[in-house]
Amino acid sequence: xxxxxxxxxxxxxxxxxxxxxxxxxxxxxxxxxxxxxxxxxxxxxxxxxxxxxxxxxxxxxxxxxxxxxxxxxxxxxxxxxxxxxxxxxxxxxxxxxxxxxxxxxxxxxxxxxxxxxxxxxxxxxxxxxxxxxxxxxxxxxxxxxxxxxxxxxxxxxxxxxxxxxxxxxxxxxxxxxxxxxxxxxxxxxxxxxxxxxxxxxxxxxxxxxxxxxxxxxxxxxxxxxxxxxxxxxxxxxxxxxxxxxxxxxxxxxxxxxxxxxxxxxxxxxxxxxxxxxxxxxxxxxxxxxxxxxxxxxxxxxxxxxxxxxxxxxxxxxxxxxxxxxxxxxxxxxxxxxxxxxxxxxxxxxxxxxxxxxxxxxxxxxxxxxxxxxxxxxxxxxxxxxxx
Amino acid sequence: xxxxxxxxxxxxxxxxxxxxxxxxxxxxxxxxxxxxxxxxxxxxxxxxxxxxxxxxxxxxxxxxxxxxxxxxxxxxxxxxxxxxxxxxxxxxxxxxxxxxxxxxxxxxxxxxxxxxxxxxxxxxxxxxxxxxxxxxxxxxxxxxxxxxxxxxxxxxxxxxxxxxxxxxxxxxxxxxxxxxxxxxxxxxxxxxxxxxxxxxxxxxxxxxxxxxxxxxxxxxxxxxxxxxxxxxxxxxxxxxxxxxxxxxxxxxxxxxxxxxxxxxxxxxxxxxxxxxxxxxxxxxxxxxxxxxxxxxxxxxxxxxxxxxxxxxxxxxxxxxxxxxxxxxxxxxxxxxxxxxxxxxxxxxxxxxxxxxxxxxxxxxxxxxxxxxxxxxxxxxxxxxxxxxxxxxxxxxxxxxxxxxxxxxxxxxxxxxxxxxxxxxxxxxxxxxxxxxxxxxxxxxxxxxxxxxxxxxxxxxxxxxxxxxxxxxxxxxxxxxxxxxxxxxxxxxxxxxxxxxxxxxxxxxxxxxxxxxxxxxxxxxxxxxxxxxxxxxxxxxxxxxxxxxxxxxxxxxxxxxxxxxxxxxxxxxxxxxxxxxxxxxxxxxxxxxxxxxxxx
Numbered sequence: 007x008x009x010x011x012x013x014x015x016x017x018x019x020x021x022x023x024x025x026x027x028x029x030x031x032x033x034x035x036x037x038x039x040x041x042x043x044x045x046x047x048x049x050x051x052x053x054x055x056x057x058x059x060x061x062x063x064x065x066x067x068x069x070x071x072x073x074x075x076x077x078x079x080x081x082x083x084x085x086x087x088x089x090x091x092x093x094x095x096x097x098x099x100x101x102x103x104x105x106x107x108x109x110x111x112x113x114x115x116x117x118x119x120x121x122x123x124x125x126x127x128x129x130x131x132x133x134x135x136x137x138x139x140x141x142x143x144x145x146x147x148x149x150x151x152x153x154x155x156x157x158x159x160x161x162x163x164x165x166x167x168x169x170x171x172x173x174x175x176x177x178x179x180x181x182x183x184x185x186x187x188x189x190x191x192x193x194x195x196x197x198x199x200x201x202x203x204x205x206x207x208x209x210x211x212x213x214x215x216x217x218x219x220x221x222x223x224x225x226x227x228x229x230x231x232x233x234x235x236x237x238x239x240x241x242x243x244x245x246x247x248x249x250x251x252x253x254x255x256x257x258x259x260x261x262x263x264x265x266x267x268x269x270x271x272x273x274x275x276x277x278x279x280x281x282x283x284x285x286x287x288x289x290x291x292x293x294x295x296x297x298x299x300x301x302x303x304x305x306x307x308x309x310x311x312x313x314x315x316x317x318x319x320x321x322x323x324x325x326x327x328x329x330x331x332x333x334x335x336x337x338x339x340x341x342x343x344x345x346x347x348x349x350x351x352x353x354x355x356x357x358x359x360x361x362x363x364x365x366x367x368x369x370x371x372x373x374x375x376x377x378x379x380x381x382x383x384x385x386x387x388x389x390x391x392x393x
Numbered sequence: 394x395x396x397x398x399x400x401x402x403x404x405x406x407x408x409x410x411x412x413x414x415x416x417x418x419x420x421x422x423x424x425x426x427x428x429x430x431x432x433x434x435x436x437x438x439x440x441x442x443x444x445x446x447x448x449x450x451x452x453x454x455x456x457x458x459x460x461x462x463x464x465x466x467x468x469x470x471x472x473x474x475x476x477x478x479x480x481x482x483x484x485x486x487x488x489x490x491x492x493x494x495x496x497x498x499x500x501x502x503x504x505x506x507x508x509x510x511x512x513x514x515x516x517x518x519x520x521x522x523x524x525x526x527x528x529x530x531x532x533x534x535x536x537x538x539x540x541x542x543x544x545x546x547x548x549x550x551x552x553x554x555x556x557x558x559x560x561x562x563x564x565x566x567x568x569x570x571x572x573x574x575x576x577x578x579x580x581x582x583x584x585x586x587x588x589x590x591x592x593x594x595x596x597x598x599x600x601x602x603x604x605x606x607x608x609x610x611x612x613x614x615x616x617x618x619x620x621x622x623x624x625x626x627x628x629x630x631x632x633x634x635x636x637x638x639x640x641x642x643x644x645x646x647x648x649x650x651x652x653x654x655x656x657x658x659x660x661x662x663x664x665x666x667x668x669x670x671x672x673x674x675x676x677x678x679x680x681x682x683x684x685x686x687x688x689x690x691x692x693x694x695x696x697x698x699x700x701x702x703x704x705x706x707x708x709x710x711x712x713x714x715x716x717x718x719x720x721x722x723x724x725x726x727x728x729x730x731x732x733x734x735x736x737x738x739x740x741x742x743x744x745x746x747x748x749x750x751x752x753x754x755x756x757x758x759x760x761x762x763x764x765x766x767x768x769x770x771x772x773x774x775x776x777x778x779x780x781x782x783x784x785x786x787x788x789x790x791x792x793x794x795x796x797x798x799x800x801x802x803x804x805x806x807x808x809x810x811x812x813x814x815x816x817x818x819x820x821x822x823x824x825x826x827x828x829x830x831x832x833x834x835x836x837x838x839x840x841x842x843x844x845x846x847x848x849x850x851x852x853x854x855x856x857x858x859x860x861x862x863x864x865x866x867x868x869x870x871x872x873x874x875x876x877x878x879x880x881x882x883x884x885x886x887x888x889x890x891x892x893x894x895x896x897x898x899x900x901x902x903x904x905x906x907x908x909x910x911x912x913x914x915x916x917x918x919x920x921x922x923x924x925x926x927x928x929x930x931x932x933x934x935x936x937x938x939x940x941x942x943x944x945x946x947x948x949x950x951x952x953x954x955x956x957x958x959x960x961x962x963x964x965x966x967x968x969x970x971x972x973x974x975x976x977x978x979x980x981x982x983x984x985x986x987x988x989x990x991x992x
Contacts, residue, residue, distance in 0.1 A: 179567075319571075323574075326574070328484050328547075329487065334571070367447050
């Protein structure tokens with residue numbers, strides 16, 4: 007592995023000999039102390055949006071309420087992402103420990119894991135781990151229960167407010183924001199909802215301390231990140247790497263020597279062409295990612311790649327808001343029309359403007375992020391859209 | 394009341410100070426700045442899904458939906474920037490691209506919010522591809538009351554919210570996702586096979602032509618032009634205080650006289666009044682209630698169904714059939730005034746006028762879409778023919794008046810024809826929530842005690858319903874006439890509810906044994922018939938309140954205000970019906986309903 011691509015073993019590292027050792031050490035600490043550590047660590051959410059975890063927790067604990075909730079978002083549905091599956095099958099204990107710490111800090115008595123419908127096979131293992139957690143919690147005097155709720159296969163239910171709706175037994179449609187989950191989340195109570203990986207990071211920060219954690223990554227992107235590497239690569243798989251590396255180094259490590267583009271952050275992320283590999287940082291200061299890294303070599307048609315993404319969004323949009331529901335159809339049919347020659351090449355400009363409108367007017371992150379892949383693929387591979 | 398905080402914001406450079414929690418949309422309205430909307434409706438919760446109302450905020454990358462965004466101190470809003478205008482135009486273009494915009498074939502042509510927006514945005518040559526041909530839209534035309542055309546639907550979900558929030562019926566819901574997302578029914582069954590009550594509140598709120606009443610305008614014109622037919626028309630109490638809105642007048646105008654004049658000019662052979670049978674309903678229903686009370690109190694009959702509930706509102710009837718079928722015996726057996734009128738038009742009226750009932754076409758003008766369904770019920774053929782042939786909404790009458798080119802506002806006031814045209818103030822208030830209760834009490838109290846109800850000016854304000862509320866009242870009966878001795882000292886417990894969501898609460902309380910009412914008045918629509926599904930669009934709380942004022946004003950101005958004093962009522966009992974709840978009444982004026990399943 008090259009010098010710049012730093013393998014890390016924070017998340018997948020061995021469990022300690024004593025079950026829930028870090029949790030046991032942490033429950034005795036003051037909440038302010040823990041929040042301060044999280045703040046100092048610079049930890050940002052690992053789901054992709056990158057909201058500072060410490061602030062999310064702080065806002066939730068400060069919100070007056072008779073009940074608060076902790077939710078672990080395990081509805082990993084972004085195309086090209088499969089790292090939570092690995093975390094949940096290898097180190098579920100770290101996830102539950104992280105959730106329990108959150109419960110202690112924000113004053114929640116109940117936590118839920120919303121598990122992607124397709125990950126049903128993980129359920130027995132997780133339930134077994136919950137039994138172990140329950141025993142430990144009893145011993146430690148922790149009043150925090152964890153339950154699992156199954157998703158049913160809708161991508162949109164990974165959007166936090168749609169996830170709440172789904173958990174409440176309703177149709178998975180995103181809510182208007184504000185109010186944000188920290189004020190009104192599951193059952194309209196203040197709720198912390200974090201990605202699977204974030205909870206593990208929290209636990210590791212509690213174990214190794216913020217100073218150690220900060221040593222990894224860059225100014226805006228602290229710590230390590232679990233990447234799901236797929237596509238035209240001889241080394242497809244899960245890798246825990248330091249954040250903030252240049253994409254060029256990543257491609258050197260994982261590419262097949264003929265890499266044309268990398269889709270960073272899945273279908274809702276950005277497509278980076280070869281000429282921009284050098285200047286692109288993987289992290290919040292550059293291209294953020296929830297972990298999906300799809301590598302394409304010169305044998306791939308970027309038109310097909312985009313078409314595939316658009317078909318995905320067209321189907322996975324919840325359908326409630328106009329820009330997303332109709333916009334996705336227009337983008338997909340629009341590039342088809344240009345390809346067929348039914349619409350002039352300038353129609354692509356019209357579609358670019360439309361994608362911009364979707365970005366600034368859609369109700370939730372799904373519709374807003376369609377423009378990411380659309381504009382980055384169309385502008386960088388225009389000739390492939392036409393010929 | 395807690396003191397609310399004032400928030401200061403700037404909209405398009407204008408300083409605006411509003412209460413905390415106000416949305417940008419309403420704050421802008423305060424500053425006389427109009428922001429276009431589609432999915433927003435004053436009666437409903439905020440959806441924020443059409444995105445037409447987006448505005449720009451200083452310092453924010455994305456635009457925000459002004460209907461859903463509360464103001465915050467120091468916020469700077471821009472409602473008319475280039476970015477906003479392009480976004481709105483894109484959104485309207487997107488809606489048009491999936492909308493069957495064949496406007497000239499649409500019933501809502503000229504009264505469509507999407508059409509209006511398109512004209513404001515100068516959409517002209519469409520920006521995007523036409524998606525309609527690839528969609529497999531369905532049109533549900535099986536229902537006698539409501540037509541649902543998915544090709545006109547813009548998925549704003551106003552109907553879904555109406556059906557759930559206001560009516561707690563939830564006949565309409567969202568099905569599928571993404572490009573296939575649509576508004577549908579349980580397992581996509583046709584509307585007439587599901588729990589839909591035909592109340593038409595969705596029709597009243599649909600911004601486009603996706604949900605409309607089945608109109609019978611042409612059928613009625615054909616009947617009018619047919620020289621062999623004698624066309625009688627009856628008009629419901631709530632039509633006369635709302636029809637003006639369909640013809641460009643402000644809400645709250647009483648147009649009874651002009652309406653009668655217009656109907657005569659349209660060519661109806663006889664213009665009569667549903668209010669007449671509203672008075673008749675009071676006599677029959679009042680007696681029915683007293684009979685049930687007697688059976689319960691004197692005969693100690695355990696099987697007598699109390700509380701008794703009103704049966705004038707066909708939306709409510711269908712609701713109880715589906716939702717509380719075990720309480721069907723509690724419904725008054727009285728038909729609704731419309732159906733009493735229909736049955737009498739082809740019997741009593743035909744005899745009096747020497748007409749063959751087969752040549753009579755009976756038309757009614759109603760604030761209601763459920764009345765269309767009611768007229769088609771198999772129970773409603775006691776004259777030997779379909780008792781009411783065609784039901785038109787207030788809106789449809791508005792269309793006919795426009796078609797005929799009548800200058801409505803300048804028409805002289807004219808009087809209803811006779812017979813069956815005479816009515817009282819008690820009948821007029823049938824159009825408002827609490828009205829049937831008040832009218833019944835005015836008559837029943839007097840019948841039992843020989844004295845007028847002990848309320849100033851006959852205005853029984855404790856039972857005058859308030860929109861969105863359940864109103865309970867207890868009236869103590871004392872010093873009764875000898876034949877009603879069993880009612881001495883009885884406290885008559887009444888409850889009034891409007892909107893099916895409230896109806897459900899009342900019935901649930903009865904079911905749970907938490908309520909000991911004697912008499913329940915329910916109207917399916919918010920505010921009662923004055924807020925009916927067939928009333929002019931738009932209808933919202935403010936407009937309903939104006940209509941309500943007009944109704945009580947009309948009552949006050951009537952020379953007779955008690956149903957039992959209506960001379961034509963006395964006449965019909967003397968000449969035809971003999972006595973309340975008599976054999977003829979039973980045959981023509983009373984009915985029973987059918988239990989239906991929820992699914």
